[in-house]
Amino acid sequence: MSENNEKKVHGIVAEYESVDTLLHACRRIRDAGYKKTDAYTPFPVHGIDKALGIKPTVLPWIVLGCGITGTITALVMQIWMNSIDYPYIISGKPYVSLPAFMPVAFELTVLFSSFGAFFGMWALNGLPRFSNPLFTDPRFDRVTDDRFFLYVDASDERYEEGAVREIYEQTGGEYINTVLDDDSSEKIPKPIFMAWGLVISASVIPLLVVLKMRVTNSESPRFHIFYDMDFSPAKDAQQGSTLFADGRAMRPDVPGTVARGESNYDMDFMTGVQMDQLSAMDAPRADRLVRLSLGPIGPADDEAGDDENQNEETRDESTAAPSAGGSEEAKDTTPWLTTNPLGNSEEVLLRGQKYFGIYCSVCHGMNGGGNGLVNRRARKILSPTWIPPSSLHQDTLYKDQYPDGKLFSTISNGIRKMPGYAGQIKAKDRWAIVAYVRALQLSRNASIDSFPEEERESLLDEQKQIEQKLKEQAEAEQQATTPGQASS
Numbered sequence: 001m002s003e004n005n006e007k008k009v010h011g012i013v014a015e016y017e018s019v020d021t022l023l024h025a026c027r028r029i030r031d032a033g034y035k036k037t038d039a040y041t042p043f044p045v046h047g048i049d050k051a052l053g054i055k056p057t058v059l060p061w062i063v064l065g066c067g068i069t070g071t072i073t074a075l076v077m078q079i080w081m082n083s084i085d086y087p088y089i090i091s092g093k094p095y096v097s098l099p100a101f102m103p104v105a106f107e108l109t110v111l112f113s114s115f116g117a118f119f120g121m122w123a124l125n126g127l128p129r130f131s132n133p134l135f136t137d138p139r140f141d142r143v144t145d146d147r148f149f150l151y152v153d154a155s156d157e158r159y160e161e162g163a164v165r166e167i168y169e170q171t172g173g174e175y176i177n178t179v180l181d182d183d184s185s186e187k188i189p190k191p192i193f194m195a196w197g198l199v200i201s202a203s204v205i206p207l208l209v210v211l212k213m214r215v216t217n218s219e220s221p222r223f224h225i226f227y228d229m230d231f232s233p234a235k236d237a238q239q240g241s242t243l244f245a246d247g248r249a250m251r252p253d254v255p256g257t258v259a260r261g262e263s264n265y266d267m268d269f270m271t272g273v274q275m276d277q278l279s280a281m282d283a284p285r286a287d288r289l290v291r292l293s294l295g296p297i298g299p300a301d302d303e304a305g306d307d308e309n310q311n312e313e314t315r316d317e318s319t320a321a322p323s324a325g326g327s328e329e330a331k332d333t334t335p336w337l338t339t340n341p342l343g344n345s346e347e348v349l350l351r352g353q354k355y356f357g358i359y360c361s362v363c364h365g366m367n368g369g370g371n372g373l374v375n376r377r378a379r380k381i382l383s384p385t386w387i388p389p390s391s392l393h394q395d396t397l398y399k400d401q402y403p404d405g406k407l408f409s410t411i412s413n414g415i416r417k418m419p420g421y422a423g424q425i426k427a428k429d430r431w432a433i434v435a436y437v438r439a440l441q442l443s444r445n446a447s448i449d450s451f452p453e454e455e456r457e458s459l460l461d462e463q464k465q466i467e468q469k470l471k472e473q474a475e476a477e478q479q480a481t482t483p484g485q486a487s488s
């Protein structure tokens with residue numbers, strides 16, 4: 001104790017032999033009102049914090065605060081990035097989509113929380129610390145083995161060496177000692193400094209190497225850590241290849257390939273409009289017609305998802321088709337093609353019949369009368385929104401009032417409630433349908449004079465037979481509807 005005067009006293013420590021004596025001493029110290037105390041044991045002793053009067057740590061609150069900060073940071077960051085700074089729709093989700101933001105929010109919550117726990121623990125414990133005066137006591141080493149120590153810090157308000165010593169003695173403290181300043185130098189040992197210096201300077205080397213690589217050129221090949229696709233057998237244009245028999249790397253287009261916007265059909269054929277007469281039309285309408293005509297190359301992209309009503313309006317405006325049932329006929333100034341560019345050979349008509357059967361008959365009926373299966377079904381279920389398909393045998397749809405080009409345009413782009421078929425039926429087949437619709441229309445209005453003379457007689461015979469058959473059918477139907485015979 002002779003050296004006490006020169007050195008600063010840090011506190012006083014006592015050694016105990018058992019947990020029980022230690023706990024007893026702890027309670028006495030606590031009851032005496034000491035706050036800056038600590039107990040050191042070789043293993044965790046339950047209840048010692050209570051015995052010493054140690055308050056629960058605030059670390060959980062720090063971690064909670066950090067966690068909430070992490071969540072908020074992640075959400076604000078994502079909302080800012082995805083909906084304010086660079087609004088970007090991903091997978092059709094709204095700009096601010098909480099479920100999509102969850103993974104990042106979760107990660108940042110965990111990251112901030114663990115930083116809070118890690119660094120919070122260090123800060124609360126006053127770490128890092130290179131030395132503790134307690135370590136100067138040679139007997140203190142046994143705290144890692146089989147001894148228990150109790151320590152009261154000299155900075156405690158009530159600290160008074162004699163009083164503490166007395167409690168220690170009364171409670172069975174075996175070895176009581178004041179804790180003095182550490183003699184050893186306060187300076188950080190040189191080897192540590194050197195190691196730090198080494199690590200820091202070594203960590204700059206990769207950066208310098210990268211920097212040099214960025215500003216200089218090198219003859220030697222790239223240093224590959226990850227190969228990525230650097231060695232994939234991709235070829236540039238005009239390069240040779242041993243892979244194909246013809247020695248060329250580029251493959252020719254699949255026959256029939258049409259590059260977008262480079263249809264080799266002429267535009268009259270694709271639109272049903274005499275394009276050279278278009279000067280009479282205003283530019284936007286012409287432009288739209290051309291765009292519509294590009295439909296068959298890809299699916300009708302700008303049309304497909306549109307709102308139906310809006311679609312209707314733009315369509316009416318663009319093709320200026322007069323309303324079929326409307327009382328006032330809008331003037332149609334479009335220079336429609338008046339003849340079918342495909343003609344009406346048997347081949348064309350058969351093709352038209354086939355495609356009419358596939359695409360049109362469901363609504364307009366096999367005979368074009370407007371009573372296809374879809375129409376019958378709609379009437380059966382009394383669909384309140386159903387617009388019946390037009391009969392194709394109306395005067396207004398005949399060739400003199402409804403040119404072939406216009407019929408072609410109706411099939412291609414649709415009209416009012418009828419959808420367009422440019423995306424599904426090739427232009428050539430649409431023209432074939434036009435030819436077939438003309439044939440259908442003619443079938444109801446042909447006079448016997450339009451047939452070759454030698455056929456007229458047999459045709460008239462046939463007509464009589466058909467009339468006879470229809471009569472029989474009508475009679476049979478009448479019988480079938482009489483009670484007791486409902487077999488169909």
Ligand code: HEC
Nearest residue numbers: 321324359360363387388389390410411415416417418421
């Ligand atoms: C999904 C049912 C449906 C199909 C399939 C359909 N149409 Fe129509 N079509 C209609 C309806 C409904 C109208 C009447 C539209 C209206 O008045 O709103 C109509 C009207 C028409 C008109 C009259 C246009 C006018 O200016 O008044 C023609 C011509 C026509 N269709 C031809 C065809 C042809 C040719 C096909 C086959 C490529 C076809 N339709 C396929 C439902 C259909």
